[in-house]
Amino acid sequence: MRGFFAITRVTLRQLLGGKRLILFGLLALLPPVVMWFSSANLAESSVSDAFNEAPIAIVFLIVLPVVALVLGAGSLGDERRDATLSFLLLRPLPRSLVAGAKLWSAWLATTGIVGTSAGLAAAVVGVRAGDWAYLVPVLVGVAVAALAYCSVFMLLGYFSSRAVLIGLVYVFIWENGISAASAALANVSLWRIGVSAYVGLAPGPISGIDDVLGSVAPGAGGAIAKALVIAALVIAATGSLLRRRDLT
Numbered sequence: 001m002r003g004f005f006a007i008t009r010v011t012l013r014q015l016l017g018g019k020r021l022i023l024f025g026l027l028a029l030l031p032p033v034v035m036w037f038s039s040a041n042l043a044e045s046s047v048s049d050a051f052n053e054a055p056i057a058i059v060f061l062i063v064l065p066v067v068a069l070v071l072g073a074g075s076l077g078d079e080r081r082d083a084t085l086s087f088l089l090l091r092p093l094p095r096s097l098v099a100g101a102k103l104w105s106a107w108l109a110t111t112g113i114v115g116t117s118a119g120l121a122a123a124v125v126g127v128r129a130g131d132w133a134y135l136v137p138v139l140v141g142v143a144v145a146a147l148a149y150c151s152v153f154m155l156l157g158y159f160s161s162r163a164v165l166i167g168l169v170y171v172f173i174w175e176n177g178i179s180a181a182s183a184a185l186a187n188v189s190l191w192r193i194g195v196s197a198y199v200g201l202a203p204g205p206i207s208g209i210d211d212v213l214g215s216v217a218p219g220a221g222g223a224i225a226k227a228l229v230i231a232a233l234v235i236a237a238t239g240s241l242l243r244r245r246d247l248t
Helices: 001-017 020-028 030-038 044-051 054-081 095-129 135-159 163-181 182-186 190-201 211-212 220-247
Strands: none
Touching: 001 054, 020 030, 020 054, 020 095, 020 182, 030 044, 030 054, 030 095, 030 220, 044 054, 044 095, 044 190, 054 135, 054 163, 054 190, 095 135, 135 163, 135 190, 135 220, 190 211, 190 220
16 A cells, blocks of 8 residues: 555645646635625525525536546646656556556545535535535535546546547537537536535535436435446556556
């Protein structure tokens, strides 16, 4: 496990170095700022409804995909681009452990940044209306969706130097465009996995959520299981690719 944590420590330093953390921090401020100003003149009974509109949409449709895309794709993609992956693979570690450490690092960084963003937005509900019941559900939803996103984008980053561009096309054209127009395609949307976990834990009915989720059933247990299966498949696939790399 020392190798696992060593890779995690180095990867986190790589992912959050330079100007990335500052830019992500500014992006993460958007949901709580929007929530603060949009709820300024609302009655307490309407504050939670406001939270489930613009702030939740910004978190799951913009902040989370962008952060997960850059960090997930960069966890292995940066190593390939900088030609340092070969040095990492000189260590006598199981390749699935290397893949798991890379995914764990990207997930930790993404969940930390986006979870803070969503948590601050939910805290505004607590300050405005005294209702703190949305805090844990939104953190769970972010963590679940972050795992799914980071898994897929890590594998994409290994294969392509244009992973960020491809990921942006997937997120903003496919997920937020094509699949949003068809309930039958909702199951291939990663952010809906996180939203289904959030809805399954959040108090009370959320207006219009069936239109958002489409064919995805709300529920934290199912969402967590989906994200874990995606992560396990990606770790296995990435570990296999790294072992093949050893043979070439």
